[in-house]
Amino acid sequence: MARIPELLASKRTLSFEFFPPKTAAANMTLGRTVAAIESLHPDFVSITYGAGGSDRHRTGDVVGWMIGETPWTPMPHLTCRGHRRDDVGALLGSYAELGIENILALGGDPPAGGVDEPGDYLYAMDLLEEVVAANAFAVGVAAHPQVHPRSPDRETDRRFLADKLRIADFALTQFFFDVEHWVRLVEELSDLGIDKPVLPGIMPINNKVMVKRMAEMSGAALPGWLADRLDATDDPDEVRRIGIDVATQLCSDLIDAGTPGLHLYALNRPESVVEICMNLGLTTA
Secondary structure, three states: OOOHHHHHHHOOEEEEEEOOOOOHHHHHHHHHHHHHOHHHOOOEEEEOOOHHHOOHHHHHHHHHHHHHHOOOOEEEEEEOOOOOHHHHHHHHHHHHHHOOOEEEEEOOOOOOOOOOOOOOOOOHHHHHHHHHHOOOOEEEEEEOOOOOOOOOOHHHHHHHHHHHHOOOOEEEEEEOOOHHHHHHHHHHHHHOOOOOOEEEEEOOOOOHHHHHHHHHHHOOOOOHHHHHHHHOOOOHHHHHHHHHHHHHHHHHHHHHHOOOEEEEEOOOOOHHHHHHHHHOOOOOO
């Protein structure tokens, strides 16, 4: 196990994001994905958490499995929506017992249907303060290079993020497709006195309908040049090829811009992230 801030201080990190499988077949897919990216030697991996806490137990199961079956450092996501403080306290205690040293503290999305269970938290900051107070974890927070969709304006968004980063250790961004979004975000945080690491989240495109839907939900607008390329084909293999090319170029641009690391959304499928890393010379395979 390792604390992510210490890793970021020593090198440019490579990491991947997975989601908890919901079926036996999905479990097997995750297992194959983990085996396929073993040669990439990730510095850490993150495991997502369902809307409204719907995956809270599955997230813990995947974290426990990764601790027992891989040499990787897992970072569970934790959202505040629909949670009671007692539940969060118990979950943090179980993670500490497992030896988990890193947590990504998030506000979270509403569950399907848009109705939250009653909870004790209103904002991500409420959860962040509690995780930090546990004094057992390095803590990351979410950042939106193109501004959180529920923020009233860019200035407010950056001010709230800066407030979180004054007590958190690092930020992990929502996906984006132009390096200028990350560069501008880092500059805006610096203007507010924040120099904590901001890890870019990179999502390889495998399905153009899905990426457009995710972009609408997250506020990560597709640039016109990319929308035009995707709209020009209905061939799934060509869409995947476009996704690999775009992500490879973005990663290269981020490295040139001085990124502290690359965090690739594996989406429990290894092919694209392995090829991207091979393009960048980041694999020993």
